[in-house]
Amino acid sequence: MGCTFSGLNAFYDAVNSGGDVWINENRFRIVRQLGEGGFAYVFLVKEVLADTSSDAVQSGLRKKFKDSTHLSDDGSYALKKVLIQNNEQLELVKEEIRVSSLFSHPNLLPLLDHAIIATKPTQERSWNHEAYLLFPVHLDGTLLDNAKTMKGKKEFFSTSDVLQIFRQLCAGLKHMHNFDPPYAHNDIKPGNVLITRRKGQPPLAILMDFGSARPARRQISSRSEALQLQEWASEHCSAPFRAPELWDCASHSDVDERTDIWSLGCTLYAIMYGVSPFEYVLGESGGSLQLAIVNVQIKWPAGPTPPYPEALHQFVKWMLQPQAAVRPHIDDIVIHVDKLISKFSN
Template structure:
């Protein structure tokens, strides 16, 4: 069925504040408001509320409870991802080329394989041709909504106030990211996220704890790549420059040898940078660039000179800094795997829980 044309109009009207209804396949939503942009130009996210027909009572009259025909009744969805109030996030992507269409289809294929509480699930999707005579498409991707923001949003606000997460909170959030990545790395062959960074971590406060969810699988794909020529190395570097955030990109993706075996440990580098940013509000190489004179980002990352901000110097133990240094090994062959990281972080959680 795809996304109905009246639904397309509803999304456009919402930008002007008029709202409207939209169908994505068999599911009906009311557009509440625009949440913001997402990813490349032409991508926007909307807050929508599901409209579910009332269930029919045994006497044939309409009941007051929602029926099982909505998203909640769809098979294979973890109940924890079903919204209590029927609100979801709907991502609209304007697809203007065959290459972009292939990337969107790849994102859908990859993200549909994952089922884990710390990975943002794709609940429903539709790709439809735009009915304006052009060759363009529009893609609609439905996700659970988390309105409290990303790890980047939270750490930026905290940095402005000169506030920092307690050590145990840092470890608990980080442990959840490790759990989500382990799910991806455990596939055969393994998948790499390729975009681990604070901007792609949703944080929701639940009672006394934080729920961390890794999102955005636009760049995710098979992790292991065999490079056997300069042409293949340059092709990988070009891909990484387009799809991997520079401040969180592993050294082997900046300067790939002509004979190399790339694997999922590119994510471990990004994970180490993300842990640093969780503690100090910036990637380790943002701090180094701030203090260096004219050095390029590539040079700073290649030299792996990590600065530890003095303003939070007494906040975190040396064991946490050593943990980051372990992940930021410039040579991927000696960088730890996700299972090694989880063993170590579990020990740290136990140590600092008391």
């Protein structure tokens, strides 16, 4: 792994009480907590440079990166801290770091730096390692955050912004799917899409969280392999955005990157309406999310006035084919979204 961590024996205490932390050679000040989930916490941090004179422009992270595209002008970053309790969790974090380091694309969130340290479990702490992952920070939040805010205000993205946001997700995903071997993200959803609003331009969309990303193509040749895949998917692929073949996997089948295309179709619907096309069943007595997905029971809510063009609804349906073998590939999706952008751009 090559993970190193310097001078950080008191890192845990620093994170929890404020203060400075080090990731390898670089120093950061904890500003505030941005979020948490499971055993992970995300903090807003600010890089502290030893020399703040004009000669120090190439110090700190800037010294490490020739390409400064993802480096912050004001030194602000997001620091993800993961508490690791066993070897299985440790391997998952190492895999996330490895996969995150594979990709380089403006619409995929880059991992800027990382470190893993061993810790001694105590009565208060049951974990034996802590991982620290440093990313660019996007303070406008995720597509999910934006959807909640917009719903409260009864606002919708314009047709043009819907398509531009979606086009950027497609570009990032195409980079993953065209890898050799192709990688599937496996958890495309509004909560994993960062949105940055830009004056006079469509929002910037960046796909994040590669903790579930894996080589996409798998041959399932037995019932036990099919059940293993279903169990893995239930832990790593969010239910409202999970493809039918991951709910009910055939004993002899090929699974490929088009599981992501299903999630992408659900996410396009969510860019328009704020939720997955199948979440409505969760509010119904006796409703089954799995049945709604497997049977592709989509409901179209009342949209903006005027409503979204029917071509967008048809685009969603094209991606939500229950049989993966007839679902389009990402290259087909990109061609089609470009046609829609030229047709519906303001």
